[in-house]
Amino acid sequence: MSTVVEIEEAIKRLREPQLGELRQWFDEYVADLWDAQIEADAKAGKLDFLLTEAEQAER
Numbered sequence: 001m002s003t004v005v006e007i008e009e010a011i012k013r014l015r016e017p018q019l020g021e022l023r024q025w026f027d028e029y030v031a032d033l034w035d036a037q038i039e040a041d042a043k044a045g046k047l048d049f050l051l052t053e054a055e056q057a058e059r
Contacts, residue, residue, distance in 0.1 A: 014022060041047050 009018075011022065038047075
């Protein structure tokens with residue numbers, strides 16, 4: 001059995017409040033991943049086009 005299937009089966013066995021705790025943890029985890037990706041993209045210059053677009057729109 002794959003890890004994903006095992007996780008799915010474990011989640012199906014959860015009841016409140018554990019399901020709510022998992023949901024909150026997962027939402028925070030995904031938000032942290034998103035923040036890290038945005039930060040990495042910004043440092044790599046991948047978002048520089050947004051600054052350029054904003055400057056052009058301001059003119």
